[in-house]
Amino acid sequence: MxxxxxxxxxxxxxxxxxxxxxxxxxxxxxxxxxxxxxxxxxxxxxxxxxxxxxxxxxxxxxxxxxxxxxxxxxxxxxxxxxxxxxxxxxxxxxxxxxxxxxxxxxxxxxNLHTNYRTGGELLAATGRVARRLRGPAGHRAQTPAAEVTSAVEVRTFRTGTSESGYVAHVLRQAHLLDGVPWSRMAVLVRSTVLQLASLQRALHAAGVPTVTQAEDLPLHLQPAVAPLLLLLRCALEPDRLDEEAAVSLLHSPLGGADPLGERRLRQGLRALALAGGDPRPSGELLVDALRDPAELAAVERRWAAPAKAIAALIATAKEAAANPGATVEDVLWAVWRASGLAERWYGLTARGGPVGDAGEERGLQWRGVAADRDLDAVVALFDTAARFVDRLPGARTEIFLDHVFGQELPADSIAPSADRGEAVRLLTAHAAKGLEWDVVVVAGVQEGIWPDLRLRGSLLGSERLVDVLAGRADAAGVAASLVGQTSALLDEERRLFYVATTRARRRLLVTAVASAAVGGSDHEEQPSRFLHELMPVSESDEDADELPVGRLPRALTLPALVAELRTAVTDPASPAERKRAAAAELARLALAGVPGAHPNDWWGLRELSDDRPLVDEGEPVKVTPSTMESALRCSLRWLLERHGGSPPASAAQGVGNLVHAAAMLAEDATVDRGQLLEYIAGRFDAIELAAQWMAGAERARAEAMVDKLLRWLATNPRRLLAIEHEFAVRLADPLRPVDLTGRVDRLELDADGRLVVVDLKTGKTTSVTEAELAEHPQLGAYQAAVEAGAFAEHGDETGGASLVQLGTTAKEAKEQAQAAVGEGEEPGWAGALVRRTAETMAASTFHAVANSRCRVCPVRSSCPISGKGRQVVEP
Ligand code: SF4
CATH class of the missing domain: 3.40.50.300 (P-loop containing nucleotide triphosphate hydrolases)
Structure with missing residues (x-):
């Protein structure tokens, strides 16, 4: 009024x-x-x-x-x-x-001394914390109203992961074994920003349904709201749109870009800019594109789409704000409607619902729950905007943004809370005030976080005003002494901890990470002093080592139970009685259809599904020279890589491929160097580099390789016959014919009229020693192909084969030549090697052979001798 x-x-x-x-x-x-x-x-x-x-x-x-x-x-x-x-x-x-x-x-x-909430053990523990507080103490002696059991547990862990694992275990145990509904349990933390989101992720992953309501987080930190506010800010205060803001917006639900999309967009913008002589970095170009999307028309549509969406929303916000009399509600509504998020999230909520079993359905349900939460947050934003407009009619949107970004605590809500559903409540200690649950976990009670003794003040310094009124600071407004402020802060933090611990009716678990207590680390984390205060005096000690260290028990999940029973059944050291009991339990689970319980599901016990060779006798085996070395070194790696185990192409391979492509233009040393470099520059942005800062060095490396190639060509005495020449030739054999196929980088003619195959190498290291060169499988296979008539139009006499190393740090290219196969003591060695490779590739068993490349083997997690693949088939 x-x-x-x-x-x-x-x-x-x-x-x-x-x-x-x-x-x-x-x-x-x-x-x-x-x-x-x-x-x-x-x-x-x-x-x-x-x-x-x-x-x-x-x-x-x-x-x-x-x-x-x-x-x-x-x-x-x-x-x-x-x-x-x-x-x-x-x-x-x-x-x-x-x-x-x-x-x-x-x-x-x-003084009211009867406590109707909890039992003796909990009262005694929280009373120990209260005793440390200054102020009147007459009210503190409390007795429980009835004989109810209550329990307090304090645990420290080596890492945050074990801590959240234990918290999940305790919650699941209370729910599954003690029948406590999820909604009668809560996890409390001190810091919204530092702790809430990570803990929620960990609990979700462990199958604990949690709910963090919109009002538990400050509005501007809520994932669904933050991008909307950022977009408004960037639209109305253009200087705020820098590279960081641009990237945040692109990756937000408003833009929908992923890291690959962002990289491709940057590459596209940079290529366009370079073509116009603009050397600016991609970050600046990105910001410009969001301000003025004209440039985006020339970038491939799917990579440009997120940036176009953000640019359009920024324009919408500007336009709506420019309308005379537009309120923040109008501007927000215009952006929200144009974003299309309402339809998308409503679509997901329609599929959401209570938590179900594992699998895809559960994923869908979680996404539905997340969409519900996001919609709630946006509704809260509109509520806040409406209240703001009521209070400040005519205030500009920028003032609303300052107001919202200034909130460090969840805003008071006049709207009734939505039904929180059957889920564990995850919230801050401040938000927990006035509430209670059967089981309460107070997690992440670390020194430095709780108590948080950084001196801080409110906007108007009301806490100092209170000190002045209470005579704790002088009336002239001079701040109380540092010691006084810190001790007042400690009191406030201790009271907050007391509030958190007194939310529990039956069971309280307080946890922290004590990394130094078990081995130490550079960034050791210490449990808060409050943990000691909670402990009984006889157990309490100022030494952090005295706090009980928690160990993660077996997870209360069916897969973990099945794994333990299977171990008991198959472990030779298990007593017969235990084996029998475990087998009976497994039979019961198998009958109920639990995956992994029936021995038919145990891969290690199964017969081989197929023991035939990979290629039937009499059928041709396809061999390519470039894979021979790998197959001969370790046939298991070759097999697994060939069937999906090879890693994606690295940036170095991308640069190598580009140099190979440029080399196709270089028949001899007379080729125009500028043309080759232009070719490289024109296609360089298509290479996926791990980080943009690598671009300069990698491009310089590519150009250096071109220069080395040109200098090597100038000294190469042979004559070019073909570049990038494909071949396919059959090595006849009644039992196992071999189809030798591939492509040679250069086919050349030596002074004696013989054919020489040249393979250009762009790797950073030379992996072939001079000793290995004489029987290098790839070069040998090229020579065998020549002799078998793969290049019959040019001849069939081999004059040797060469590797030309371009990618090393050496100043000049290095040619490593293998002598002609006919010149050695065993003229047929190369053909025999190809046949041996074919045998290996067509076999029915493939061997893991430890070698110098195991360290970088991409399939070592499936390799029985690497120590990682063992568990698949062995106890
Ligand atoms: S780790 Fe070594 S032995 Fe195992 S598959 Fe890889 S290369 Fe072969």
Whole structure:
């Protein structure tokens, strides 16, 4: 009413909660008749959470209920956690003096000692924390209302992963074994930004359904809202659109780009810019493209699409904000509608629902739940915008953005909370105030995070004002001493920890990482001092090693149970009794259709499905010279790589392929060097580099290879016959004919009229030693192909074969020549080697042979002698 009145008489006036209270008190003070009327109306006044009231609220209460009115206030000074909003726990101690009885006597204070929430063990533990708090202590002795069992567990872990694994285990155990519904459990953390999201991911992965409601996070940190706000900010304050913001927007649901798409977009923009003589880095080009999408028309459509979408949304926001009288709601609505996210997320929620079993269905359900959460967050954003417009009619969108980005805590919500469903609640300790659950986990209680003793202040310094009023700082406004501020902060943090631990009805688990306690590390993490305070005195010690270290038990999942039973059955050291019990349990699970329980599912026990050779006798075996070396070195690696195990092409291979392609233009040394370099430059951006900063060095390497090739060509005495010449020739054999196929980089004619095959190598190291060269399989296979008539149109006499190393750090290309096969003691060695390779490739068994390349083998996780592939078939 005040806001409406002032908006009509004085224009736009803003009121926050505290200001409304203050203004109401002002109105009543100015109007004795109104005050008297209000006091007559109120017979009893009840105040909840007295310890969290601020001076303005106390002032208003004094006006309407002071002077002997019937006032009943409830307080627990140990749980006051809103000093930053001006709350002062010491108000509890002075309350009975300030609100005296009608006769002027000090009002009576009653300590309530019966605790209806929990049992003895929990009360004793949280009481130990409370004892460390300053202030009145008369209320702290508590006894449980009934004999209920309660339990407290404090555990530290070596890593955050084991910590979240244990938390998941405890929650699953409580749900599956003790029957506690998910919704009667909660996990509390201190820091929204540092802890909430990572813990939620870990619990999801462990199959614990969790819910983080929109109001648990500050609005601007919510994943669904952050991109919308960022987009508005970049649209209305163009200087804010830098490379980081551009990348965030592209990867957000508004843009939908993935890292590959971003890289391709950068490459496309850079290629266009270079063609126009613009050397700017791709980050700048990206930002420009979002401001003015004209350039994007020339980039391949699928890579340009995310940037076009963002550019269009920025234009929409600008246009909507430029309309006279447009409110932040109008601008937000225009962007939201244009984004198309509403339809997409609604589509997902239609498929969402309660958590089900594993598999694809569960994935869909999680996505549905996530979409639900995102939609809730956007609704909360629109609510906030609506309230903002109500309070500040006519305020610009930029002011709304400042308002939202300034919120460090979840905003107060006037909307009722949505049904949270059957899921574990994940929230901050501040948000947990006033709530309780059967099982509560307080996770990530690390020194430095909790207590967080960084000195901080609110925008208006209300906490210092409270100190001044309470006489803890001088009236001139000089800040209290550093020590005083820190100790007040420690008190506030301890009270917050007390609030968190007192949310539990039956079971409390408090966890932290103690990396130094088990071996130490450079970035060791220490458990908070609060963990020691929770422990019984006899167990408590200032030494962190004294805290119990947790071990991760077997996960309470069916696959983990099946694995343990199978181990018990197959372990020769297992006692017969245990084996029998495990086998009976497995039979029961197999009957119920649990995957992996039936021995038919145990791969190691199965007969080979097919023991025939890879190529039937009499059928030709296809051999390519470039794979011979791999097959002869380790036939298992060759087999697995050939059937899907080869890694994707690396950036170095991409550069090598480009140099090979450029070399096709270089028949001899007279070729125009500029033309080759232009060819490289024109296609370089198509290579996928791991990082953009590598582009300069890799391109220089490619150009250096071209120069080395040209200098080698200038000294090469042979005459070129063909470049990139494909061949296919059959080596006849009644049992096992061999189809030798491939492509040679260069086919040349030597001075004696014999054919020489040249293979260009672009790798950074020379892997062929001079000793290996004489029987190098690839070169030998080329010579065998020549002799078999693969290049019959040019002749069939081989003059040898050569590798030309271009990619090493040596200044000049190095030619490694293999002598003509006919010149050695065994003229038929090359053909025999090809046949031996064919035998290897056509076999029915393939051997793992340890060799110098095992370290970089892409299939070692499937290799029985690498130590990683063993578990598939062996106990
Ligand atoms: S790790 Fe070594 S032995 Fe095993 S498959 Fe790879 S190359 Fe062969």
């Amino acid at each position: 005040l806001a409406l009145r002032d908006a009509t008489t004085r224009g736009s006036v803003a009121y926050d909660n505290a200001e409304l209270v203050r203004a109401a008190a002002g109105l009543l003070s100015d109007d004795p008749e109104l005050l008297a009327q209000e006091r007559r109306r109120l017979e009893h006044v009840y105040v909840d959470e007295l310890a969290d009231t601020d001076p303005a609220q106390m002032g208003l209460l004094s006006l309407v209920a002071g002077g002997g009115k019937r006032v009943v206030a409830f307080a627990d000074p140990d749980s006051s956690t809103y000093a930053f909003r001006g709350a002062d726990p010491t108000a509890v101690g002075t309350f009975t003096h300030r609100f005296r009885t009608a006769s002027g006597a000090v009002a009576p204070a009653v």
